[in-house]
Each structure stands twice: as structure tokens, then as C-alpha cells.
Amino acid sequence: MFNEIKKLDNSYIANTYNRFNVAFKCGSGATLYDFNDKKYIDFSSGIGVNAFGVSDKIWADAVIEQTKKLSHMSNLYYTLPQAQLAHLLCAKTGMKKVFFANSGAEANEGAIKTARKYSHDKYNENRSEIITLVNSFHGRTITTLKATGQDVFHKNFYPFTEGFVYAKANDINDVLEKINDNTCAIMMELVQGEGGVLPLDKEFVKAVEKIAKEKDLLLIIDEVQTGNGRTGYLYAYQGFGINPDIVTTAKGIGGGLPLGAVLFNSKTENVLGFGDHATTFGGNPIVCAGAYTIIERLNDEFLDVVKQKGNYIEEFCNGIKNVESISGMGMMIGIKTTKPARDVVAKCLENGLVVLTAKDKIRFLPPLNITMQELEEGLKIFKKVVEE
Ligand SMILES: Cc1ncc(COP(=O)(O)O)c(C=O)c1O
Structure with missing residues (x-):
């Protein structure tokens, strides 16, 4: 299926995006699946769009209800x-x-x-x-x-x-x-x-x-x-x-x-x-x-957890070998490593983690409601890629 999508895309979509070699099929929260049913942890949320992850039920229900009205x-x-x-x-x-x-x-x-x-x-x-x-x-x-x-x-x-x-x-x-x-x-x-x-x-x-x-x-x-x-x-x-x-x-x-x-x-x-x-x-x-x-x-209690998760990510990444600097605020985080950012992003993808770049940095914009389990799973992949 992926090869068909890629062929259609390459034939008919204007050439403005240097796409990575994957098409996502479905997912829930910060967990995505591609057309080969490979699992990914999502630290990108569609570049900061999917605030509550993909196919968030509360959001989807409101959208569907309004569609019918x-x-x-x-x-x-x-x-x-x-x-x-x-x-x-x-x-x-x-x-x-x-x-x-x-x-x-x-x-x-x-x-x-x-x-x-x-x-x-x-x-x-x-x-x-x-x-x-x-x-x-x-x-x-x-x-x-x-x-x-x-x-x-x-x-x-x-x-x-x-x-x-x-x-x-x-x-x-x-x-x-x-x-x-x-x-x-x-x-x-x-x-x-x-x-x-x-x-x-x-x-x-x-x-x-x-x-x-x-x-x-x-x-x-x-x-x-x-x-x-x-x-x-x-x-x-x-x-x-x-x-x-x-x-x-x-x-x-x-x-x-x-x-x-x-x-x-x-x-x-x-x-x-x-x-x-x-x-x-x-x-x-x-x-x-x-x-x-x-x-x-997005109430105070929820936003406090966003801050805590942001701090957790920063602390974890501080302990990763080859990380040179970390910047950001809350769950908007940029990490400079000794490796070229796009190489790290591609390697992360291969290993089941979706991350972004921002200039020479790797950028994390995870869904705000990412679970601690998904967060830890994703960070483990990131550590492995950056340290190897
Ligand atoms: C700070 C800022 N302003 C404006 C834009 C443009 O937004 P859009 O792509 O929705 O037009 C972006 C997109 O990345 C952005 O980060």
C-alpha cells in the first residue's frame, strides 16, 4: 500500500515537501501506525497541531456531532x-x-x-x-x-x-x-x-x-x-x-x-x-x-502537567551522551546534538519515533496529553539513536 501512495503522491502532488519515507495510517494519542502496521511514538503532533493527539475522542465527537447539525x-x-x-x-x-x-x-x-x-x-x-x-x-x-x-x-x-x-x-x-x-x-x-x-x-x-x-x-x-x-x-x-x-x-x-x-x-x-x-x-x-x-x-491543572512533562523531557535529555544543548518552554523543546539534526530525525523514524527539526536542532512537540509510558518509550528510542 505504501508504495502505491508514494507513487501517486510523487506523480500528482507538487514538489514542495522533502517527505520522509513513511505514510501514517492511523493512531491514537501519541501512538501512530504506518501502512505496514509498524508502531511509532509521536513527538511531533503534526507540527504542534494535534494538541490531544490523533483522533482524540472528545474532539472527534464534537466535530462529528457538529457535522450532523x-x-x-x-x-x-x-x-x-x-x-x-x-x-x-x-x-x-x-x-x-x-x-x-x-x-x-x-x-x-x-x-x-x-x-x-x-x-x-x-x-x-x-x-x-x-x-x-x-x-x-x-x-x-x-x-x-x-x-x-x-x-x-x-x-x-x-x-x-x-x-x-x-x-x-x-x-x-x-x-x-x-x-x-x-x-x-x-x-x-x-x-x-x-x-x-x-x-x-x-x-x-x-x-x-x-x-x-x-x-x-x-x-x-x-x-x-x-x-x-x-x-x-x-x-x-x-x-x-x-x-x-x-x-x-x-x-x-x-x-x-x-x-x-x-x-x-x-x-x-x-x-x-x-x-x-x-x-x-x-x-x-x-x-x-x-x-x-x-x-x-487547557485548565491550570492540565497546564501544570504540561510543564512537568516538559521538565521531565529536559532532565532526561540532559543525561544523554552527545546532547550539546537543550532549549524551550513547556513541551516545545529544541535539542542540539553532535549529529546532523536531519540524520537524527531519519534514524528516529526508522526506530519508531517521530521527531522534527528546527534549524540545527531536533524539535519535540509531543501531544500535550502524551502518557508517561509513551513519553518514556519515545525518549528511550531518542537516547539510543543519539548515543549510538
Ligand atoms: C510562529 C509561526 N507563525 C506562523 C506560522 C505559519 O502558520 P501556518 O503554517 O498555519 O500558516 C508558523 C508555522 O510554523 C509559526 O510557527
């Missing part, structure tokens, strides 16, 4: 699941309003549009520049590629959207230097995910917040990867003790279906008005019904 309606009409999810998100964060999109890049597009409109309305059309951080990642649309602070993404697709400048992470003087009369916002991830699982310094983040408030620049926090319990907080900004003007998220919020969200505070909640922004699918009833079951379960 009302699968899709246009955003021209009210729907119950969307309203309920927005209420839950605001109640749990203190943010005031939500715009639902389909992906992380789209959520960031919404945030960028909002930041520019805020400044156009209040100041002038030139006040449109957004500072992002060197080594950041914000998405693959023409605008979010340019928002991404890595030159490697600024090629092939000219012309890119103008108006982004890049400041060095953890260097407040560089941020200050990059601010001018045309700056309207500062946008950053609190743990740079694709950039190598690098948490920002708390003092730096606090200092950015202070400057942004003083100069009326909007603070946009990209929680596409760090959000929805991943770092041991519902949203990582809560762990940094800051109050952003806009928070974007995607990945884990949908539990496996495509959903992005832009959360607005009292300063930004009314910036976008009728016709300023819209989407056909964003906030679809089925997706929102599933997402509600994800966000609802």
Missing part, C-alpha cells in the same frame, strides 16, 4: 460554535474580541492589517512600518514571508510587501534604533519555533512592551506555535507577564482542523470594521466545535 455557513450569518469559542477564548485570556482565520499565516495577515489600520486611522498613512525579530518565522504568504526575519525567505517571489524591519532578539537597543516616526507595531514570537526553539529573555520582552506602550506602537505576539497550552501556559505571553494588543494563533487551537485566530484587546478590538477583513472558511462551525473542546480542557 450544520457543517458550514457563511460568515454573513451568526453561528453558535464560533460565538461560543470566541467567548471562551476571551474569558480565558482577558482579550476582548476574536477574528477567526484558517491558518497561522492568515492570522498574522489579519494582525498586520489591523496594526496598519490602527495607525492610519489615528496618525497617518506613512505610519505603517512593523518591526519583527531577526530569525523569526511568521508564515508563507507574500506578506508574512517578508515579516519573517530571515533573508533565506526573501527570494524568488518579488515584489514582497514593504514595511518590515528586523531587530535583533534580546537586544533592546537595536529595537530602539529601528523605531522611527513610521513605526506602527512590533511583532514577535516569544519562543522562536522554526528559528531553533529559542525563548526570548523575559526582561527584553518586558522592555519591548514598555516601549510599545510609551510610543503607542501595537505589540503583536505570534502564538501560532507557542499557543494553546504548548509552553505550559494557555498562551506563552501569560508566562511572560505581558499584555499584548494583538495575539495570533493557529496550529493547536483546531486540534487537527484548520483554524487561525486573531485576538484583540480593548485598544484594537474595534479597529477592523465592516468589510475591512473577511474569510469564507475562517471560524467554520465544525472547526470551532472541535476547537472548543481543546481550549476548554
